[in-house]
Amino acid sequence: MRARGIARAFATRIGAALLVVWLTATVVFFALRLSGDPLEAIMGGPGSQAGAEATDRAREAYGLDRPLVVQYLAQLWNTATLQFGDSYSRKQPVAELLAANLPPTLVIATLALLLAWVLVVLGALVVAVAGRGRVGRAIRSALAGLETVASVAPQFFVGAVLILVFASGLGLLPATSGSSPTGLVLPVVTLAVPIAGYLAHVLQGSLVEADDAPFAVTARSRGASEARVLFSHTLRHAALPALALSGWAYGSLLSGAVVVEALFARQGIGRMLLEAATVRDVPVVIGAVVVIALLYVAIMLLSDLLEHLVDPRLRRRGVIPA
Amino acid sequence: MLVTRSVPTGDGATAVLEVEGLSAALRGPRAGFGASARGTRDAGGPTGDRPVLDGIDLRVRPGECVAVVGESGAGKSVLARTLLGLTQADPRWTVRADAFEAAGRDARRLTPRQWRGLRGRSMSLVLQDALQSLDPLRTIEAEVGEALAARGIGRSERRAAVIRALEGAGLPDAASRLRQRSGELSGGMRQRALIASALVHEPELLVADEPTTALDPTTATRVLRLFDEVKRRGTAILLISHDLASVARVADRIAVLDRGRVVEQGAAEQILRRPAHPVTRALVDAIPRGPKPRSASRTTAEAPGSPDSPALLALHGAARRFPAPDGGTTGLHGVDLVLRRGEAVGVVGESGAGKSTLARILVGAEQPDAGAVERVDPGCRVRLIPQDPLSTFDPRWRVGRILTASLRDAGRSPVELLAQVGLGPEYLHRRPATLSGGQRQRIAIARALAAEPDVLVCDEPVSALDVTTQAGILRLLRDLQERRGVSLVFVSHDLAAVRTVCDRVLIMRDGRVVESGETERVFADPGDPFTRELIASATAD
Amino acid sequence: MLGLRLGWSGWISTAILLLALVAVCAPRLLAPGDPLAVHPADGFQPPSAAHLFGTDESGRDLFTRVVHGAAASVGIGLAATGIGIGVGAALGFAAGLGPRWLDGSLGRVFEVLFALPTLVMALLFISVMGSGPTASILAIGLATIPGYARMLRARVRGIAASGYVEWARLDEVGPARVFVRHIAPNSLWPLASAATLGIGQAIVWVSALGFLGLGALSPSPEWGAMLNAGRVYLTTAWWMTVCPGLAIVLVAGALTVLGRRLGNARD
Amino acid sequence: GDAAPQEGGTLIYATGDAEPTCLDPHVGGNYPQALISTQYLEPLVGRDASGQIQPWLATEWQPSDDGLTWDFTLQEGVTFTDGTPLDAAAVKANIEHLQDPDTQSSTGYLAVQKIAEIEVVDDTHVRFHLSSPDSALLESLSQQWTAIQSPAGIERGMEENCQAPIGTGPFIVEGWTPQQQVDLVRNDDYRTPGPEADHEGPAHLERIEWRFIPDAATRNAALTSGEVHVIDNPLPADIVAAENGGDGIEHIDAPRPGAVNRIELNSGQAPFDDARVREAFIRVADPNPGVESLFRGVATRSYSPLSSTEPTAAGDESLFETDPDAANALLDEAGWTEKGDDGVRVKNGERLDVRFPVSTNQSTAAEQSLFEQIQANAAVVGFDVILEPVDLSSWYGALAAHEYEAVSAPYTKVGPDVLRVLYHSDGTIPAPSGYFANNAQLKDPELDAILEQASATLDEAQRTKLYAEAQQRILESYTVLPLYDQQNHFLVNGVEGVTTLGTVATPTFVNARIA
């Protein structure tokens, strides 16, 4: 019975995903095609001095001489089969580029989200244990300030400072991530900072609320310590809104990936998109955007499932809100 | 450092709890950065410390049940929390006492850690908000066993203790409930599970804050019976309530609290029969009992609500069905009703009987699936006093605007309306969120009256209120009916309250009317076994 | 009165924003100099009495530039948020109050827009429009529309189903009046808090676009552009990054603190 | 590094240039492709540090007297790394590949444009028939964009060849992880050392990791922390720090050949169609203090349109003396006498606006700052220089639409023939893509004649004289404000023997050893 509910929710989500994919592919295609000539990308970037003959040949080879509608349908077919066609600038199948670029982005985004959660929960624990006395209040104000600064500090600046301190200054960590896992540290931290600030705010807010809830008072009246009240009661309640936001947060991590990948010279879908968008490489842009959209849908589904795991009340109802 | 000192009491037994001169004060409104502003907002204006408890003396012996009663806001809940050391941990409070001895230890000197130990072993609390006191995300087993878990007691041992406690609390089939969560239990079952969680570690003292107010009368009776048993097993109980009538059944002694002070204390019998202090007397008087008082106007021939009065509204087999969680349907299943000008009709039934649904159909907030609502007199105005009035006020509006917006007769002023419900003009500038439950209820009534209604549908207008406020509102409703000829539909689960207002009652169960007739006739001769049970719980005292 | 308690962080934030407001409206009051005047010989001067924030690579006074840049940076934040809120509110009302099919289709559109992270959307937009301040404003504005629209829709739905709107209907108040009296004010109020937060975020987003080489505005003293220009000299002239960076963090932070306070005051 | 240099090991190179979209420099043809292809592809001829053409894959060459046929003799017994022999047929296939429209070549295509026919004389002899004499042919063929690769590799088709072109160079492309790195391994059979090689036989290094790190600060951090050995495009401040600090970081200054870094004034339209207005601008621009402070001594002010690495370069400092008074007088004389409230001169209701689109992808931060200073300097006499930082596409768009009065374009090639590309009136005719190289819109028949003559002259002395004449004419037209050599710097940490080619100044690691 529960399985059926989840299956239905999956179906709804996938239906929405297909719609998202179709709409984004359409919008991106027409926006990019109507605002400029993709031939530029094919002919080796802007300012190409290629002759007329070469240009015509390429136009034909990439099917750009066909009517726009035909091109659109071809692109749509490519999108539907998740092949996306060949990159204009890289002369390579987009699917291959995506396969190479998606995993590194997923790795740092996922690690960053986990790190953000760890930081946020640690912060909550410190606040809970520090209590409500003078010290506790001071710690809480300090953390609140840190939260605010973290959520508004420009990522490229945070990253630059981290590089300056930990790579050039102390020489502790590599500035770029080659193949060693230590190279992940700085980009992941940079990526995690604003999300941690944001989640911490949401979590602290709902923790204060959950802290006054009768079940928390009751737990204290049973002799539970503050850490115990946090971990077995209030945190789970407070985590629900933050968990729901984590799906959104993942999206903003992908935004951040564009910046972080450029700064730390990491391979990834953000950097690929940035490059493709500047040279108007239509198939790559559509491929990247569609994959990001699908990723978003998948993440939302995952965060729904997680919420169900944490909140048995939803499980009982057996319906995942679409 | 800790000196164990036995406190001699009147009959020689050692008290589990003894306090002398206990005071608790709330610091000024600046509760500190990061703390929720909610707690202090309604405290309003003045800075400086505000005493909430003021020199309380109290003593509870093993096997004894002491009841603390008092109006809403008297400080009962604060007292309960203070006795368990919970207010002390909150920097917003300052607590002082001449003597404070709990389970043989001087509680004034306990560190937070020692307090935790004490709470986990010797004392426990059942909080006022029973329905939310069990963590909805955790299993009953985890919740009930928490006091043991916090003490590091092993899993299997804990489970046995939990099952024992649940069975002791009268929860049938306890073993199968372990994996359930509070959302899967009914209100009464939740209350029992909560009591089980407070008794699982066999404390010497149980403090129960309003354990029955959230329950319908039949369930409440069962819960009180449970307390009686617990007491007999030797546990000391401190029972807190605003309802004198109900605590009287289990309490050995009663302390009356008024504005943070104990104004009267003594044996239960004595307090109920011969209340000495005016506050106590008011509490006792306010217990709704007996039939509707006869007024002068009732004797005249053209008394409102007589069978010859014109009909205003009629329901013909009205039904409104909702899917129930178990797969069936609930709601309302075909109700017939004719409402005449000037009469007062009571609608009584357990929680979930369909009373609110009926009320909402009457005012047109809900359309029936089947059957019809007939406005016999098309010009008649019908207004609702909702079960939860706060949600029906625009949170940005002040009382003045709320009343003006509903006013039909330009000649009347909001001040006049306020006066009618016994509130002064100073309330015009308040926001409903800052008012007490009773005040909100009265504003809701004033707003309904602003439209000059012919029919007033009141959905549980008094169930959330303390007895004194309740009495005032009941009087007001009677007045409206008798003086102004307003037809009343009075929805409640409290038969005793309905009896003091209504001429006629409908008894509802599972969306159907099981019995109806003149109030006194139904009381004298209930036809349905369910009605009989309701009446029994309403008249027992 | 509103239940708005500022606390010390709120007061500091208010002070910062007032200062920023002065910088926006009358920059000459704070810094009478010319933000564009170059003195190549005075380049890379560290902060001193003569140059509070030091000078940049062309010898321009950074304090003057930061003060005069307030109008551009805050203006960009305001404009982007204005677009986001304006369009978002209209769509949110349409979805929340309109017929079911409209709500359904708008919901799908929001879903699509939501599936694309802000920067991705801005990238797309800029690759179509070309970069520049107008494109940045439009891009960030556009990217924030679905957030505001969804928020308003949920809010409007909640209010339309609330007890007080039901009561107003029962009290025979017409739909237009219900909208003006209850729905619009109650749903727009929380948007004020979101907008305050949004302005701060928009300033940060725009500076990120600058980093990606898509928002370059130099030599206009926009904070993001200054921060970016200075980053190249981070090792040798830290003040060139730290001062405009601080301005961004302070103003965005102050807006965030106040926005959250507004949000708390509402419930 | 005091440790003894070792054989083998992996060198890590971090480039800040854009990642190539194709590793075959025949396709398209930009600087990043030249940079990396230097490691695996080699041209027919080389050029040494003094600018003299040297043998490489071709050991000898001989032009005919009319300059219309060229005979090249190839090294014997050389094979590409796939085993295909390097012979005349291979050279023919390469030139034809460059000329094939399907290759989409632009830079290489222009270089071999005048080769009408390729004749295979025998295995080691190839003959080019030209459509007209081309004195720049050897310089053109020395560029990386015309390097020779295996015909079998070309046969594989563009997609595959772009991934891993096959050449005769000291390294072989092993793999390419887009946006991350290209992996190169040593060519153990290497036997074609070029002018920079100090030994016969294979390179010392075993591998090269060619990383793409776009952010300059990150790149420098990676260098100082020892993650990478060599970086290009360092920041001026980092160069200075490397030169002053004792961290063992070595600086290689290798300016690009051909044209100098310059600002060109659009003489094709008002207001710069008036030579007096152009002169006024150049007299007031005053870039020297900025060049000094921004580049911190790394760049030297130039007064010639050609790079200091070109033996034919000639300058005239007297034309560029800063003199705001003279500038004011010139403008008054040209009729720009009124001044608006904002101090900008006005003539017939037209403001003295100078639109200056700046490509953010092609200009460094220091360069952009320099333009800002020029903007401020020019404002003194009433110019309103409107700096428009835009992305590459919009930048080309602005040029193609003639929406500019001043511009700084980076186009260059090896040898003084670059002047013909940049300032011959043919250069004002756009290619199909809209691109044209003559941004100054210079249309001077006499200059055209000199440049054509220089192009047809194979006599060195005569050629030098003609180019000197051409340069003087260009400078006197006041359409060009030379700034400094096109900056091309490398920082090296922990490696010995890194040198750059005398052609397009790309680094070669044939001699390099990890220290």
Ligand SMILES: Nc1ncnc2c1ncn2[C@@H]1O[C@H](COP(=O)(O)OP(=O)(O)OP(=O)(O)O)[C@@H](O)[C@H]1O
């Ligand atoms: N956390 C708190 N912050 C501020 N004021 C409080 C707080 N807790 C209680 N009070 C105030 O203390 C007084 C006593 O409250 P308490 O909850 O003990 O009343 P009560 O007797 O339990 O009433 P009720 O019958 O309504 O539960 C009230 O005036 C209340 O407003």
Ligand SMILES: Nc1ncnc2c1ncn2[C@@H]1O[C@H](COP(=O)(O)OP(=O)(O)OP(=O)(O)O)[C@@H](O)[C@H]1O
């Ligand atoms: N909008 C609704 N949607 C679904 N179920 C509903 C709805 N309104 C009422 N019900 C169900 O109909 C039944 C009757 O509800 P109703 O509110 O009329 O009960 P009641 O007698 O007023 O109870 P109480 O004393 O708790 O107020 C309940 O089982 C309730 O869950």
Ligand SMILES: [Mg+2]
């Ligand atoms: Mg209470």
Ligand SMILES: [Mg+2]
């Ligand atoms: Mg009800």
